[in-house]
Amino acid sequence: MKEQGVKDLGKKILSEQATPEERKRFLEMEEMRNLMKRQWDSSDGKFADAKVEKRMWKQIAGQCKLERSHQSRRIALLCCAASIAALLVIGAFYFTGGNKNIDRMEYVSVVANEARVLSLPDQSKVWMQPGSTVRYAQTFNEKRDVWLEGDATFEVTKQAGRTFRVHIAQAFIEVKGTVFHVNNRNKEMSKVILYNGKVDFHSQADGRVVAMKPSECLTYHSNGDIVMNEIGNIYWQDGMYKFAYTRLDSLIGTIKEVYDIDIELAADIPGHYLFNGAIYYNERPSEIAEKICYTMNLKYKRENGKLIIYKPKEIKKLKSN
Template sequence: MIIGGLLFLSVHDETGVEKNIKVIAEKNQLYVLPDSTKVWMQPGSSIRYAKAFMQDRRVWLEGSSLFEVRKQEGSTFQVYIYDAFIEVKGTCFLVKQEDAYHSEVTLFEGEVDFNIPSTRQKTAMLPLQKLTYNSIDSQTQLDTITNISWENGRYNFKDVPLTQLIQIVSRMYHTDILVEGIHRAEVSFSGSIHYNESLDNVLNKIRFSLNLNIRKVDDRYILY
């Protein structure tokens, strides 16, 4: 378990008894839960779970993290986000929360059920599907992805259009990345990005792979 950059907090009840454990990621980090489930946490994200986690495998997530859930017969695993929760059946999936009202769940392998308690709506997800959830109106949208996968701490891309790739990288690193003077529809990227790879390494990888140039203007990166 990688612990550098993680902040651990204990949450107590009114009697002072320790009830929950909260973990906050200060940078891209891997955290391993007591059942060996791996949580690849993005900067600023946090998870909270009960001290008696092995008897009640529930996790409350703020921010964005990817879960590789260890399957246990007779034991469910649930991830709670704002106004909804994900029921897991031993799988690998990414949860992205840009704010309290918009969430995305991308399933790479296994099965999950996305649940909205207020409307009793349940959506069964299959591998290589992405669900978008708007908690304001409790609406969901299910789309299929075909060119992105996850394997042992890295995203693998196959013929991903440059426009889509830039959107993904921008969101991963919370950075503005622009493209100038390139016929985007004709350019695609194949390769991998490790979960804790630096932004400079990622941009150089894209630049060399696609024979592009890059410059930085203020806080923005421009590929051309």
């Protein structure tokens, strides 16, 4: 691979879009070691721009889990010369954009300690679940890219000719204006649920692109497998999931997908019971179960880590008489 290919792969690593296989291949490339040696020799181990050095080291140290003190920087650069030096050389071009635009890769990172709504610079909204993190560049209005760790629903503002991307592990979702949910908590499996509009799911492992339709759930496994399911009638409005004449068995299946909770119906409850109502995005599992039970005159209990919805005994006796 030529040096330009080395730089392109280095950019993917710095932007956290490279797969584990690409990272491994990068460290083993002969061209990378040659590029590192020439650049390191010519710079005498020093950087012309201290700001670039500091910013790139912060990004690299985060990936390598290294200490950030000056001494540990020197030790790490000596011990990991092949990988670190090449990343710094490539990163200098990537971070400055070739024209000394130092702030091009500055990020805004938002952590949700509790359920919250984040308004992005383009007026798109992100309904974040607790423990989730959303990151985007300060130059977001130039390129609408967002990185998600965790669980969130995106309400994307449509802008002519400008796509919106949500990056997750080894994949990204591309849209123009729509509402969809992304669960990226489990590193072995991610889920995307589309409520309205259209999205394209891009697998970076094999280059596949899957076009999704409303009421579809896509499950993406870390081995590259993709599974598609229907989630039934569900609508999104201002932080609420709205259900209209939805079968109870379909409702429970949808709740499992959207809220990632273990809930099921007892064997004696007919699945054709119809549910009408709304559930807020930040309701706890017990609150969801209580709402379903209240509207349908049922009960729920916890059993072996599951929420089980069942018929109260008095209802059974009344019907038997």
